[in-house]
Each structure stands twice: as C-alpha cells, then as structure tokens.
Amino acid sequence: MRRIVILISGRGSNMRAVIRAAQNEKWPAQIAAVISNKADATGLAYAAEHGIPCVAISHKDYPTREDFDIALQSKIDSFAPDLVVLAGFMRVLTTPLVTHYAGRMLNIHPSLLPSFVGLATHRQALAAGVKLHGATVHFVTAELDHGPIVAQAAVPVLEDDTEETLAARVLEQEHIIYPHAIRCFVEGRLSLVDGVVRIKQD
Ligand code: NHR
Ligand code: GAR
Numbered sequence: 001m002r003r004i005v006i007l008i009s010g011r012g013s014n015m016r017a018v019i020r021a022a023q024n025e026k027w028p029a030q031i032a033a034v035i036s037n038k039a040d041a042t043g044l045a046y047a048a049e050h051g052i053p054c055v056a057i058s059h060k061d062y063p064t065r066e067d068f069d070i071a072l073q074s075k076i077d078s079f080a081p082d083l084v085v086l087a088g089f090m091r092v093l094t095t096p097l098v099t100h101y102a103g104r105m106l107n108i109h110p111s112l113l114p115s116f117v118g119l120a121t122h123r124q125a126l127a128a129g130v131k132l133h134g135a136t137v138h139f140v141t142a143e144l145d146h147g148p149i150v151a152q153a154a155v156p157v158l159e160d161d162t163e164e165t166l167a168a169r170v171l172e173q174e175h176i177i178y179p180h181a182i183r184c185f186v187e188g189r190l191s192l193v194d195g196v197v198r199i200k201q202d
Pocket of ligand 2: 109
C-alpha cells in the first residue's frame with residue numbers, strides 16, 4: 001500500500017474527492033494523514049470523522065517560513081508518505097522542503113498553467129478576458145506553479161461569469177482530474193521524460 005499525506009488549508013473539497021476515490025476505486029494506497037496549517041480548516045473535521053489521522057500545525061507559531069517548513073517536514077515524514085498531495089494548501093513552500101519531496105509532491109492549481117500563477121486565478125482569468133480557463137495538476141518544484149504538468153481540464157468562460165461562478169465550474173473539474181492523477185501516481189504509471197510527464201495507459 002502506498003501512503004498518501006494530504007496538506008490542506010481550508011474547505012478540503014479536493015481532499016474529500018481524493019479520499020472518496022481512493023476508497024471507492026480501491027486504490028493500492030491509503031490516506032496516512034491530513035495536515036492543515038489552519039486549526040479551523042473544515043476539511044480537518046471531515047478527515048477526523050473518517051478515522052484519518054489529522055494534525056494542525058500553524059505557521060503562525062514559527063518565526064520564519066524556514067522554521068515552519070522544518071516542523072512541517074518532520075510532521076509529514078512521521079507518517080512515512082510515498083506521496084504528498086497539496087489540496088488547497090495556501091503556504092508557499094521553501095526550496096529545502098520541496099527538494100526533499102522531489103518527484104513525490106503534487107499540487108492542483110486553479111488555472112491552465114503556465115497562465116495565471118499565484119493567487120486569485122479566477123480574477124486574473126476574467127481580467128485577461130480568456131475564453132477558456134481551468135485547472136492543472138503538477139509536480140511541485142521550487143519555482144511556484146511551474147513543475148511538470150500531470151493533468152489539465154479546461155472550462156469555458158461565460159459572458160456573465162463572476163469569480164464565484166467561474167471558480168465553481170473549475171472546481172467541478174478539479175474533483176475529477178486530481179483523483180485521476182493521484183491514482184496514476186500510486187499505480188506507478190507516471191514517469192518524467194526530459195521534464196515532461198508521461199502516463200502509461202492501463
Ligand atoms: N511551493 C512551492 N515551492 N512550489 C509550488 O509550486 C507551490 C508551493 C506551495 C503551494 C500551491 C499554490 C497554488 O496552487 C502551492 C504551490 C499559496 C500561494 C501564496 O502566495 C501561492 C501559490 C500556491 C499556494 N500563499 C501566501 C504565502 O505567503 C499566503 C496566502 C494565504 O495564506 O492566503 O505563502 O496556487
Ligand atoms: C481549489 O480550487 C484549489 O485549486 C485552490 O484552492 C481551492 C481549494 O478548495 N488552490 C489554490 O488556490 C492554491 N493556492 P478545496 O479546499 O475545497 O479543495
């Protein structure tokens with residue numbers, strides 16, 4: 001069984017989609033823990049109700065980003081993960097931590113990368129006037145939102161969209177592509193060729 005640790009900061013709807021798919025599709029993997037940098041994340045309560053070990057570790061308790069990441073890394077490693085999944089995790093991670101999990105840390109970002117890195121991606125998409133928007137699953141590297149792309153889904157941007165309506169349309173796709181990408185990882189079907197992700201079909 002592969003061991004997955006999920007990092008969240010809030011609602012945790014992607015986390016729930018992953019937990020559900022792992023159980024329903026009988027992945028060769030278990031969710032070893034859910035870790036949040038916010039104690040009041042609603043996703044933590046859901047994980048606890050499902051018997052998954054849960055930890056809150058607040059970045060506010062550490063003087064620097066480096067100190068927080070050292071504590072976070074040791075907490076993550078205490079669960080011996082094969083894969084670390086960022087699911088709405090809202091803290092930028094330092095290079096030493098990212099290097100430690102190279103090739104075994106995934107993120108879902110709410111835009112069609114390489115467009116619209118960073119925060120407020122739906123606002124950025126509306127301001128740019130793009131007609132297609134979406135979500136990207138990528139390996140995490142030191143450069144924010146720039147790691148090798150595993151999966152993407154596109155949605156139309158409609159004339160009367162607000163950030164909220166657009167976010168909801170994208171989120172629906174996130175709940176499909178993130179579990180699928182993670183399943184490919186735990187089944188050993190992902191590989192990197194010249195910095196590009198290849199997926200072996202089953
Ligand atoms: N860390 C590295 N090194 N590389 C990536 O690709 C990362 C990462 C950490 C998180 C998720 C990311 C996203 O999908 C992610 C990818 C937070 C911020 C941010 O600016 C930016 C991107 C992402 C996550 N966070 C603020 C900070 O100061 C805090 C914002 C808040 O608390 O609301 O860390 O978009
Ligand atoms: C998702 O849309 C995710 O892509 C995005 O936040 C939302 C989290 O929702 N992630 C980021 O913006 C990372 N900076 P969730 O907690 O319900 O999964």
